[in-house]
Amino acid sequence: MPKPPLTLSLQFARDDTVRAHRAALPRGRVVSCLRAALERPGEITVRIVGEAEGLALNRDYRSQDHATNVLTFDYSHQPLVVADLVLCAPVVEREAAAQGIALADHYAHLLVHGALHAQGFDHLDDAQAQLMEARESEILAGLGVADPYRAG
Numbered sequence: 081m082p083k084p085p086l087t088l089s090l091q092f093a094r095d096d097t098v099r100a101h102r103a104a105l106p107r108g109r110v111v112s113c114l115r116a117a118l119e120r121p122g123e124i125t126v127r128i129v130g131e132a133e134g135l136a137l138n139r140d141y142r143s144q145d146h147a148t149n150v151l152t153f154d155y156s157h158q159p160l161v162v163a164d165l166v167l168c169a170p171v172v173e174r175e176a177a178a179q180g181i182a183l184a185d186h187y188a189h190l191l192v193h194g195a196l197h198a199q200g201f202d203h204l205d206d207a208q209a210q211l212m213e214a215r216e217s218e219i220l221a222g223l224g225v226a227d228p229y230r231a232g
Contacts, residue, residue, distance in 0.1 A: 083115040087123045095130030101169045104184040113188045116219045117195035122161035124198065126191065134168030147171050150190040152197035163198035165191065185225045192219050 090107055092098050105128065114124055129137070134147030141151065147168045156162040167190055176186035196212055203209035217227045 084118050084121040086111060086115050086118060086121070088114065089125040091125065091127040093127065093129045093133055095133070095169075097130045097173075098128050098169045101128055101173070101183070101187075104182075104187055109184070109188070110191060113191040113223060114195050116223055117192045117199075118161060119199060120158055120161050122163070122195075122198070124161070124195070125164045127164065127166045128169050129166055131168060131170045134166065134171060137166055149175060150194045152194045154198040154200075157198075157200050161195075161198050163194075165194035165198070167191075167194075179228075181226070181228075186228075188223055188225045189216065189220060189228045192216050192223075 088107070088111055090105070090110055092102060110126055114122065114126075131147050134151075135145075137151055138144045138146060138148050141153070142148075147170070149168060149171045151166040153164040153166070154162070155164075167187065172186055172190060173183060176183045179186070193212075193216055196215060201208075201212045201215065203212045213229050217229060220227065
């Protein structure tokens, strides 16, 4: 089955902590991750930011006083998925190191996670979380990325 069309804007903030992350996020890989997760055509902006921008966005839009790994701003679920995904490079790097996984694999997981949020998936309760995590694991397996919810 052909994958739905995707229009992608990939942005990297002008921040020293972000520069090194370009190698972990080649455009083709970002497109592959998003297309694998999308069930409908999409227009998605992916922005990689530093700690200060990540903190400001999380504080301003979620009232959380810390930078988080990925923020999803979903504007439309259908007929076109329209969303901004903001990934905080220093947070993603710390998490990948703590989990002992490749930075590129952690980015793949967060791109899939964000794309699912952009389509209405959530993890506010256990049932939603199980459904979303199962879908993430399935998509990541197709991308050759280990299941992030299985130990070892």
